[in-house]
Amino acid sequence: MRTAEQNQELANLLFPNHHTSVEELFERYPKRDVKQGEMILRFAPSPTGFLHIGSVYTGMVCTKLAKQSGGVAILRIEDTDKKREVENGISMIVNGLNGFGISFDEGPIDEKNQRGEYGPYMQSQRLDIYKTFAKDIVQKGNAYPCFISEEELELIRKEQESLGVRTGYYGKWAKWRDASIEEIKEELGKGTPYVIRLFSTGDINNTFEMNDLIKGRVTLRENDMDVVLLKSDGFPTYHFAHPIDDTLMGITLVTRADEWFPSVPLHFEIFQKLGLQQIPYAHFSPLMKVDNEGKSKRKLSKRKDPEADVSFYIDHGYPKEAVIEYLLNLANSNFSDWRIQNPEKTYNDFTLKIEKFNKAGALFDIVKLSDICKDYISKLTAQQVYDNSLEWAKLHNRQVEKLLLENKEYCIKIFNIERSGAKIRKDIVKFEDCKEQLSLFFDELFPDNYEDIQERISKDIQREIIKEYKKIYSTESSEVEWFEKVKDLSKRLGFSIDRKEYEASKEKFKGTVGDVAMVLRVAITGKTKSPDLFQVMSVLGEEKVMDRLDRYISKMV
RNA sequence: GCCGCUAUCGUCUAACGGUUAGGACAUAGGAUUCUCAAUCCUACAAUCGGGGUUCGAUUCCCCGUAGCGGUACCA
DSSP states (O other): OOOHHHHHHHHHHHSTTOOOOHHHHHHHSOOOOOOTTOOEEEEOOOOOSOOBHHHHHHHHHHHHHHHHTTOEEEEOBOOOOGGGOOTTHHHHHHHHHHHTTOOOSBEESSSSOEESSSOOOBGGGOHHHHHHHHHHHHHTTSEEEEOOOHHHHHHHHHHHHHHTOOOSSBGGGOTTTTOOHHHHHHHHHHTOOOEEEEOOOOOTTOEEEEEETTTEEEEEEOOOBOOEEEOTTSOBOHHHHHHHHHHHTTOSSEEEEGGGGGGHHHHHHHHHHHTOOOOOEEEEOOEEEEOTTSSOEEEOOTTTOGGGBHHHHHHHTOOHHHHHHHHHHHHOTTHHHHHHHOTTSOGGGSOOOGGGSOSSOEEOOHHHHHHHHHHHHHTSOHHHHHHHHHHHHHHHOHHHHHHHHHTHHHHHHHHTTTOSSSOOOOOOSSGGGHHHHHHTTSTTTSOSSOOOOTTTSOHHHHHHHHHHHHHHOOSSSOHHHHHHHHHHHHHHTTOBSOHHHHHHOGGGOSOBHHHHHHHHHHHHHSSSOOSOHHHHHHHHOHHHHHHHHHHHHHHHO
16 A cells, blocks of 8 residues: 555656646536536537437437426537547537437537537547546545556456456456556656556445436446556546546436446446546436347347448438437337327427336337338428428439429429328338339339239220220319219229129129229329329329320330 | 346337236238228237245246346547
8 A cells, every 4th residue: 555645746756747636627617506307418429430320319318308307418529539530520420410400508519619618528628637637536546557568468367267267457466556656667767658547445245236217226246447547648438537527517417328337336436536426327228129030139230230320311311300209219118109199299398207218128120110200201291291302302312303393383292192181191201202202293203114904904995994084084173073973984884883783793894993993093103003093183284194094005005 | 257237919118016918010800982001990919937925926036048238548
């Protein structure tokens, strides 16, 4: 054990020119005036050049929880790993989240600008702050310099493995924890690179209880690892930066992904050794995915799963609000009941409850997401569908963009088919699907190959139906009138207009009205499946309808 | 290996220790004076295994098993 004087000497030896005190920092970042129930939360991603859907999830939860409590949502960039640094990493995160309607009260706006009084919000710009605490913790005798090389560390690990004991730098394996000032001075003199390690006094055999807001009461073992606090390049590790930043920024609850849960004992010890008051935790379970064979679950991975990357949703034009609603549903499963009871409200009106989060990881279900998307889009107006489709097309499909731009009114009419009344169409999942929606209305997209219905209706009869229909076709009539005409025509041509009657004596008829309508459908849309035929024809207009009918006849020979 | 967390229909989940274990998505079938989609109805479908505690266990305890996470000068 070193004496207080020796620790003081050590601190000055390690940080000779650093004079900021911890007290000064607390003056610079005064305690926030937090009212009862207000939550000061932070979302702290690393800029890896990839925005994971899980980040959207935690970011959304964090900002929503903070905002609905009247508190503050902070974005903090954890860029302490120089090896993983990526250009424009911050803008990518900020813009990506903004795209989903997620924004922060404090934090970096881009690489250069920030907002808020508790910054800087990029850890790489807080090095001085970490140094202050590092000097302080050494001075308290709770941390020490360690000059061990990677090779030596590897040797220790090998020995531990052969002995069958826990690997790591702890207890008697931590050879530098009790080094004398002289030994340290010698290495310092040689310029040997070093790290600052925690002087752990925990006992792995002792347990303690802790209350996680999501996981509940859990018992954990004390930490006894002398982990690295400050790397040899002067950057802090996550373990060191987390208690410092969250304290200085006035965070009231640490929300983070489940993978941090095993580090809780360590973080407890660091808070304590730093003399900081422990902040409560809430650990979210991760988004999972079934592995190929359906046998095991695993985290959504950016390498294997395209849907892990938010660009997947952008590229396909998934409505962002629906993605958020799906995520909200995973967070609090009572959201879906709320949605059914409050169909007109926006998800902002829903109150997220931290105690309703699930403990186990949920499987990401793209089918369920699609269902929510269909529902969401079915509630939009034709104009909104047009706007969103255009936004998608601008970035992803030149041809569709051009059509939308040059035929705005026409396209809105198309999107308006079956969008009002009792039968609301729900077949658009994502805005990428708009191409399919438009295709039959533009000759340049119209399929050249008609679906074949000869099996059921012979060519001669088809020709007859179309020839006769052309005679009675008019754009004036209402849907009801139109269908009456089709029925009359069917009767005249020997088709039944009553399904039951037809079923009872098939030999008396050539088919049903449905068959007549089907011939018209294929002639006009090229397909056996289409939106409401009358509405399609109304939008298409007389000239085009006639043209399509003629074209079909000529194609049939 | 060691440490920790978790376990209800295929999926997301609900159920003061007492329910015919509920809902939603998916699937299958049916209805709907044009197809598809939608809508409505119906069906199918679950408490991981074994021990306790209790009059009674999905719920509490223990032991297995499985899944997940951690075991870095990455976060």
